[in-house]
Amino acid sequence: MRIFSLIMGLLCFSIWTQAQILNVSDFGVKPNTFVDVTESVQQAINASSEKENTTIVFPKGRYDFWPDKAEKREYFITNTSSETDCPSKIKSIGLLFENKKNITVEGNGSLFVFHGKMTCWAIDKSTNIKFQNIIVDFERPTMSEMTFLKVFPDSVIAAIHPNSKYTIIDNKLSWYGEKWGMNTYFTLLADTIQGTNMYSSSDPIQQSKATVIDPLKVKFEGDFSNTNYKAGQIFTLRDHIRDHVGVFVNLSKNIQFENLNMHYMHGLGIVSQFSENLFYKNINIVPSHGRAIAAFADGMHFSGCKGSIKIDSCHFKGLHDDPVNVHGTYLQIREINAPNLITVKFMHAQTYGMPAFFENDSIAFVHSPTLQTKGFGIVKGVKRLSDREIQLELTKPLPKEIIKGDAIENITWTPSLDIRNCKFEMTNTRGLLVTTPKKVVIENNHFYRTGMYAIMIAADAGSWYESGAVDDVLIRNNIFEECGYNIPSKDYVIAILPENHEYAKNDWVHRNIKIEDNTFKINGNLILKAKSTQGLIFTNNLIEYAPFVSPLDKDLPKTNASFDLDNCTKIRINNNTYNLPSKISVRCSRMSHKDIQTERKLPVVFH
Template structure:
């Protein structure tokens, strides 16, 4: 059922970059600046100096291409830049060690020419800060020794409760006080959790989810062969591959901050200790052929990134992701959201103090003068009709060197007596920093948790994608002002012409069906309004071994029409939700003209 993206869409998406091609382009070849491949040298300081020279020569009005000679470039922490970055949905420790920093550039393309950028130690490979009309193309990002530790199960004595595992050839480790630690250049990590993969398919083992790993009470039987004396898991049959990790996520593979018109073409991220790509406070981002993926079918690895493949926090304009491949990551393929601030104090009728609440979301701007905002009652996730405009916003902190966590915000209009944190918890959403989305022609497969997450009130198109063995739900529409504090309500979502193959093989947060519309609402019974609206799910194909296809909560206006559901026996059905379609507080819904195994079926509960 996958269909081609209409030609007019392709033309529109490529417009911003085709305009650049109409002008005469100046090319800077990095080899003329001494940046050469395949020599094992530490490229970090050499490239840093070369970019500095090139930047001094660039005239911002002319299009520029900075080009690598094809080959492998190694980057080590020694001699690399140190920067203080506060990165959304990552651990906020500083400074970061940066391989390549591109800052305040205009009209520049970085052409990797098919090169491989190989990083060592613990680094942020590429940071794009404050750029305009800048794109990256034809390059690969990888790490010589990933912090995720891959092992293979050799023996499993389920009676004694012990497992023998073999480390992958690239893994280095040490055992201290009978505890296993993986090691690398400048780092040491104790794995505490893992994912189990089928040896031949590289799919996550059915109904396994996150597993405990036996990294304590271990002994070495031979180099690379470890016995875990107290590790019991009957699902880990010999040959199963386990990726063992911590939950630490210091940096993404690519960090985009305060940019405009940023593009990526044929860029591949094979590993990052955080997300593949994290963009924040950026206007207009275009991904064509972006991959967070293995190095092909013969890659001995089973994993890619520690967290999401791509993640967009407080971005505006449009986000376009097309023709991508996302596999083996330890979280979602894409997540688009803003961040709720929690109102801590109401100073007067127009002024509040509000705060970032999650430990991985603070330290960066939240809004600016003139931005539109709206307010949500956290327990029921009900939006006030009252919207407002920021007149002024300033950080509240005792020292200017402290990371930003609180803001004093003054609004244009009076808030009204009901918007008062003395009465109940209240979140603020920045409506200006929300984006429209086009997510088309992508493949998402063999990953942990969920496929794609969208939380934006702007038009969102999810079309012609293949969701293949996402271990949690394939698509999630969420919103939460209580835990993650990720905004917000969806108002215009089209999910059409996608194919879903055996999603939901394990249980994770918010995974109540293949498509799960699941805002976090602590007091659903007390809710009188609806959170999401305007959702159309049409002409999709579902191949499934289990029952739940669609779950929706707190929606006003939902269409599920002309979809095909084909059942199979690849796995036993296990989900606690036994209904094909399950609604909780949904009104104005249409469920029609759907088929199950070729026959028309009434699916509404």
């Protein structure tokens, strides 16, 4: 009996040491007090450093986080800000997980309210971290909103949203928040009835005379005769500088977010950078409290990740940029210092400073004008020369065809991607941007009135420098409904448009894309646009008429081809059903008859 008791005692001790519960109330954190809990919550996080399999528990309620006592870290984050826009890369972080492992944050449906300008949480150099059952919002979102009640050529009357703080100074409207003001403006008009976000200008409002009628009602007197303002629209505007992100996952592995309602995020949304194996499920990036916008920019942004990215059962609604963007980064070769030594540079203004290469990483050498891969190499050593430039020592000399001005891509850090059971709506831009050479599955999603292409596959080494020629993409069982209203006469549903400026004979940028068993609901006849692609199959899809007409599109003739193909080969378009009043046609440029197979009834024009 004594031996049995000893064994049981050791077993219980072993279980206790492997599973630790930290209740934030034990660190002085109480819900619904409206006080700043940032410092005390960080103490709870830090207490997990010596234990594994820790659950940090928040009893259900409201918790407020302020930047004043938040952890500060310098982070260079992709696609955010230039040296001029935002010289300081110091971020204020509500919850910081740094060099942590095996932690679950259990919110129990709690509301995390953030103040000022903050990154809600950051996961840095950590493994096996999970956030679940949390609602996120900002006390004063950095997006200002007002609804147009009446619009006349010489005046506008608008109702200010209660969450949007403002004042009138010298007859001019000024927006402000918790320790911040606005000097530059990016504006969208949201129509929550139509479910659209359209580009606009704040200049007529900023130049007009503003008078307070009621505490939340303002009259603007000026010239509104040439605006696209209409009564009922919600005027949404923000600063253009992305000085923070909503959530940052950096150099981390096995990260899970589940059952999160992100009602507002300041900056670029959930950014995952050089991280591995990311699983995001039941994430709702949707506005609350009668607001129209939930995200300052993108919803989810992935740069230089590897392993697998899985996005399941998520909802994206009311964003000022793309719901999901997955890509790598091309760096330009600035100097060939020796046969196996090169200096490379981050070229886009908003992307620089992060560690982009590691010892033993595999890289591809890319000829920038054609985006053709000219060889491969392995990194032997990495030397950071500046925030912009990196020197790489390679195990072997680089290919002879590569010259200064060409690009390299880190192909070790490229992920597979699985996006399913999601809804994308009320965004002014695309639904998905995807550039990765690993397997991509986009399945059982609903794309509703995305402002531009529902899905775009690009890659470029001359503008955004977002890398990743695709090699295996399956787009299946999705619904594409009335997309492209912000790009009149060019409103293709799916666009495969690499930005190669020269064409390589018998070589292509993207390969092996299959689009099958989808439903397309369109007003005109524009379905698919592709360039420099080999192995594109469009089969067993249903294309139906939809009555919605974009205000930008209603007076333009529908003259473009339904399928617009340029420099493509091994194309197959067959077994599709077209229930449209408009004519379906195929246009082929820089192609011959042997490059394409189509249904007999489908007219094909070669240019």
